[in-house]
Amino acid sequence: MRIALAKELSYDIVIVGAGPAGSSAAFSAAKTGARVALLEKEETVAQTVRTSGVTWMDSIKEFEIPEYCYNPVKNYGFCSPRNEVMISSNTPMAAVLDVRKTYRWLAEKAKKQDVELYTGTVVTEVTRTPYGMTLYTTSNKEEILFHAKIVIDASGFQSVVAKSLGLVTQWKRFGAGAEYEVEVENADPDTWWLMVGQDYSPAGYAWVFPMGGKIVRIGVGVGKPESTLDPTERLEQIMQKKLGPIAKLGKITQIEFHYGLIPNDGLSRKTVYDNLILVGDTAGQANPLVLEGIRYAIRFGRVAGEVAASAILKGDLSERSLKPYEENWKKAIQKKIESASRVQTRWIGLSDKEWDKELDIIKELNIDEFLDFIKADFSLASIIKMAVSHPKLAVRQLFNIVKGTTGKSS
Numbered sequence: 001m002r003i004a005l006a007k008e009l010s011y012d013i014v015i016v017g018a019g020p021a022g023s024s025a026a027f028s029a030a031k032t033g034a035r036v037a038l039l040e041k042e043e044t045v046a047q048t049v050r051t052s053g054v055t056w057m058d059s060i061k062e063f064e065i066p067e068y069c070y071n072p073v074k075n076y077g078f079c080s081p082r083n084e085v086m087i088s089s090n091t092p093m094a095a096v097l098d099v100r101k102t103y104r105w106l107a108e109k110a111k112k113q114d115v116e117l118y119t120g121t122v123v124t125e126v127t128r129t130p131y132g133m134t135l136y137t138t139s140n141k142e143e144i145l146f147h148a149k150i151v152i153d154a155s156g157f158q159s160v161v162a163k164s165l166g167l168v169t170q171w172k173r174f175g176a177g178a179e180y181e182v183e184v185e186n187a188d189p190d191t192w193w194l195m196v197g198q199d200y201s202p203a204g205y206a207w208v209f210p211m212g213g214k215i216v217r218i219g220v221g222v223g224k225p226e227s228t229l230d231p232t233e234r235l236e237q238i239m240q241k242k243l244g245p246i247a248k249l250g251k252i253t254q255i256e257f258h259y260g261l262i263p264n265d266g267l268s269r270k271t272v273y274d275n276l277i278l279v280g281d282t283a284g285q286a287n288p289l290v291l292e293g294i295r296y297a298i299r300f301g302r303v304a305g306e307v308a309a310s311a312i313l314k315g316d317l318s319e320r321s322l323k324p325y326e327e328n329w330k331k332a333i334q335k336k337i338e339s340a341s342r343v344q345t346r347w348i349g350l351s352d353k354e355w356d357k358e359l360d361i362i363k364e365l366n367i368d369e370f371l372d373f374i375k376a377d378f379s380l381a382s383i384i385k386m387a388v389s390h391p392k393l394a395v396r397q398l399f400n401i402v403k404g405t406t407g408k409s410s
């Protein structure tokens with residue numbers, strides 16, 4: 001039985017998904033002068049949390065994210081089965097976002113720019129029309145048709161618009177992550193832990209991220225298809241065994257379970273077409289080393305919205321007119337993501353013993369080098385310096401991988 005067609009609505013730009021990419025795109029598109037609708041399938045923004053929310057203080061400042069949305073971090077622990085590194089900064093350089101508060105703040109910012117947010121609205125199909133696109137949605141058991149001159153697909157891993165138009169297929173390489181938000185007896189709100197080695201994850205890592213107060217997030221991420229391991233099962237196991245830094249937390253009381261998927265196929269997708277932009281996880285814009293994509297989703301969401309609205313104002317909805325968006329994000333991150341992918345390939349194959357040695361290399365890095373490394377913000381000068389003149393061969397080899405040379409002769 002077909003559901004009733006309730007109404008048809010027309011906008012300049014329709015954005016699918018009120019995650020960080022979609023809300024940011026909506027904000028900047030409306031600010032640039034377009035009439036914008038933002039469609040979200042869940043009943044509220046960030047109803048389901050699918051991410052751990054670690055990001056960096058420079059990005060928080062760039063986006064002016066308010067203090068109530070994050071917990072700053074200044075000690076960065078990294079542990080393998082038989083090794084441990086603790087690197088600290090004088091002031092916090094990283095932060096763990098309260099994902100709900102941050103995503104809702106982003107959506108509110110868009111609403112204040114007169115974006116019309118439709119929650120509980122699931123996009124089921126998208127077709128091209130002579131004027132742009134039509135999106136078929138269901139909302140409260142009714143069908144609503146949205147007509148748009150430009151569509152921005154910010155639906156994340158699912159990439160609902162691009163898939164419906166037959167432009168992409170499901171990501172083949174991706175990360176699967178499971179996480180408990182918990183209350184613990186002994187929290188250290190200034191310190192995070194990344195945990196590597198077979199017991200944590202055979203192709204990935206585990207983490208303890210502090211949320212402030214006595215709340216932390218404990219999680220496990222697994223690379224697919226490299227490993228068939230179920231991250232939820234492994235998470236239960238490491239929590240029961242109180243492995244590594246989990247032992248220090250004392251009594252653990254579960255609050256909420258999170259599960260999510262993140263693409264890890266590199267920058268394999270084309271991201272602009274006539275009347276269409278792909279952004280955020282839909283575009284595969286994530287740092288593959290630690291699979292973090294929130295700051296890229298916000299930054300390139302804003303660029304996507306601005307470029308789309310400018311195209312509307314010019315009356316040119318062609319791929320060529322939307323191309324500056326793709327040029328912008330490629331210039332900013334393509335090389336970094338390629339470098340990070342090479343390091344990730346090395347990391348995915350490491351045994352426990354090799355991880356213990358890898359941590360010895362990480363110990364050689366100072367705080368700025370360590371953070372640049374984890375963020376995949378490899379500045380050319382520091383990479384060349386490490387790859388060429390670091391006294392230890394192992395460090396030179398790692399940074400030659402980052403640089404894209406084999407390092408055998410270094």
Ligand SMILES: Cc1cc2nc3c(=O)[nH]c(=O)nc-3n(C[C@H](O)[C@H](O)[C@H](O)COP(=O)(O)OP(=O)(O)OC[C@H]3O[C@@H](n4cnc5c(N)ncnc54)[C@H](O)[C@@H]3O)c2cc1C
Nearest residue numbers: 017019021041051052053054123156177260280281293294
């Ligand atoms: C386990 C895990 C841990 C992670 N940890 C971190 C981290 O610590 N730091 C970091 O920076 N990144 C992290 N990431 C990655 C980060 O979550 C993503 O890069 C980021 O969320 C991408 O934002 P987005 O807006 O593109 O997509 P999403 O956040 O996925 O938003 C997409 C939105 O579209 C909506 N939607 C989907 N389909 C439809 C539809 N048919 N109709 C309408 N709406 C729809 C969804 O409900 C959702 O609200 C993690 C990912 C995972 C899986």
